[in-house]
Amino acid sequence: MPVTINAPLTLPSGLTFPNRLVKAAMTEGLADSRNRPTEEHVTLYRRWADGGAGGLLTGNVQIDRHHLERVGNVVIDAKSGDDALDGLSRWAEAAKSHGAAFIMQVSHAGRQTPKLVNPRPAAPSPVALGLPGGQFGEPRAMTADEIKAVVEGFGRAARVARKAGFDGIQVHAAHGYLLSSFLSPLANRREDDWGGPLENRARLLVDSVREAKVQGGPGFSVSVKLNSADFQKGGFSHADCLAVIDMLNGLGVDFVEISGGNYEQPAMMDTEGLEPAYEDTRRSSTREREAYFLSYAKSVQERAGMPLMVTGGFRTRSAMNAALEAHEADLIGLGRPLCVDPATPLKLLSGEADATKWESQLRIGPGIFGPNSPIKLIQALNGFGAMGWYYEQIRLLGAGKPTDPKLGVLKAFMAHQKKETSSAKAWRAAMP
Numbered sequence: 001m002p003v004t005i006n007a008p009l010t011l012p013s014g015l016t017f018p019n020r021l022v023k024a025a026m027t028e029g030l031a032d033s034r035n036r037p038t039e040e041h042v043t044l045y046r047r048w049a050d051g052g053a054g055g056l057l058t059g060n061v062q063i064d065r066h067h068l069e070r071v072g073n074v075v076i077d078a079k080s081g082d083d084a085l086d087g088l089s090r091w092a093e094a095a096k097s098h099g100a101a102f103i104m105q106v107s108h109a110g111r112q113t114p115k116l117v118n119p120r121p122a123a124p125s126p127v128a129l130g131l132p133g134g135q136f137g138e139p140r141a142m143t144a145d146e147i148k149a150v151v152e153g154f155g156r157a158a159r160v161a162r163k164a165g166f167d168g169i170q171v172h173a174a175h176g177y178l179l180s181s182f183l184s185p186l187a188n189r190r191e192d193d194w195g196g197p198l199e200n201r202a203r204l205l206v207d208s209v210r211e212a213k214v215q216g217g218p219g220f221s222v223s224v225k226l227n228s229a230d231f232q233k234g235g236f237s238h239a240d241c242l243a244v245i246d247m248l249n250g251l252g253v254d255f256v257e258i259s260g261g262n263y264e265q266p267a268m269m270d271t272e273g274l275e276p277a278y279e280d281t282r283r284s285s286t287r288e289r290e291a292y293f294l295s296y297a298k299s300v301q302e303r304a305g306m307p308l309m310v311t312g313g314f315r316t317r318s319a320m321n322a323a324l325e326a327h328e329a330d331l332i333g334l335g336r337p338l339c340v341d342p343a344t345p346l347k348l349l350s351g352e353a354d355a356t357k358w359e360s361q362l363r364i365g366p367g368i369f370g371p372n373s374p375i376k377l378i379q380a381l382n383g384f385g386a387m388g389w390y391y392e393q394i395r396l397l398g399a400g401k402p403t404d405p406k407l408g409v410l411k412a413f414m415a416h417q418k419k420e421t422s423s424a425k426a427w428r429a430a431m432p
């Protein structure tokens with residue numbers, strides 16, 4: 001019998017996904033001004049749970065309230081009070097109400113922390129993001145003690161997540177956030193035990209996974225999201241990725257999710273048009289053109305001792321089933337389509353739909369105002385604009401309302417920016 005999206009999967013920890021479709025991590029931005037989960041999280045995840053995915057990953061939950069990717073992130077840090085546990089438990093209960101496995105993605109935003117949150121974010125080295133628009137501050141190099149506090153932070157998050165009823169945590173080591181920036185030779189210029197050779201650059205990831213395993217305890221799932229590559233010249237390469245997989249093999253990691261890119265090079269949203277000089281981005285088969293990290297996943301699969309989740313671009317049931325059957329992926333991650341229609345997994349699993357609905361043409365304007373504009377600022381605005389569009393859909397879902405696929409990108413972006421700025425004020429006022 002060929003493996004299909006309908007087949008269950010039991011991970012090494014003993015955790016079972018009732019089917020192979022997993023809602024990928026998507027930042028919700030719905031926490032209250034003290035970074036606790038809200039009723040909007042409960043409504044949102046109940047709707048995603050009703051949608052039938054075998055697993056649900058949260059958007060990134062941060063281990064330090066001074067290093068957020070957005071003001072509305074949920075935080076578990078040394079300043080979190082016991083009152084946060086109640087909200088986390090209600091969140092977990094809603095997400096698991098239809099039998100899906102529920103995993104908390106845990107992160108530290110590092111130098112990708114917006115200025116609104118922290119004008120001097122901590123990072124491996126004082127290397128600023130190469131992005132126009134002035135949204136991010138000048139990073140400063142972390143001390144050895146601060147680095148050790150990060151390791152403890154991942155452990156704390158695992159302990160609290162388990163207590164609240166989550167099935168596991170995913171250590172976020174992709175997309176340019178702190179752990180990913182430590183892995184990158186471009187962002188990490190340290191000359192101590194945490195920089196230089198890959199073994200040193202990967203130390204923070206390895207130590208954080210070890211600590212999460214200890215604090216989560218037996219049977220608690222600890223997974224990792226890792227870039228197949230950063231797609232930047234001189235950055236974290238695919239060869240680096242394979243070597244990190246070798247390191248993770250010995251650590252009891254429950255599964256690895258393969259993605260790619262960072263804020264400077266947002267390959268996680270599509271690798272189309274990336275300079276082939278950096279990495280081989282040719283896609284030989286139809287399904288590799290659809291799910292753009294599959295060719296990388298193939299080589300990871302040859303090295304990985306644990307199951308592999310692949311996220312990015314999956315839209316048709318046939319490509320998903322083919323990837324499973326060819327053993328290129330064991331779990332299929334779905335992101336954007338679930339912002340448009342939360343019932344996407346059920347429709348694919350039952351055969352009611354052959355493909356997901358999603359918006360592929362999100363842009364601020366036509367031609368030179370579009371994502372392929374020669375002007376860097378307009379390119380970036382299109383990227384952030386499209387994200388604002390998805391954030392607005394998530395906000396609607398969390399409010400119990402229907403999604404609005406006709407929403408204009410510029411309008412969504414402006415509305416989103418306005419809300420972020422006003423929540424930043426409330427957040428600063430409530431800082432403990």
Ligand SMILES: Cc1cc2nc3c(=O)[nH]c(=O)nc-3n(C[C@H](O)[C@H](O)[C@H](O)COP(=O)(O)O)c2cc1C
Binds near residue numbers: 026105311313334
């Ligand atoms: C609105 C939105 C928020 C996201 N937030 C996160 C996040 O918190 N953590 C993460 O690892 N990836 C995040 N991503 C990336 C997704 O997990 C996924 O890798 C990406 O959307 C590609 O998958 P897709 O083609 O199925 O959308 C986000 C994507 C979107 C659209």
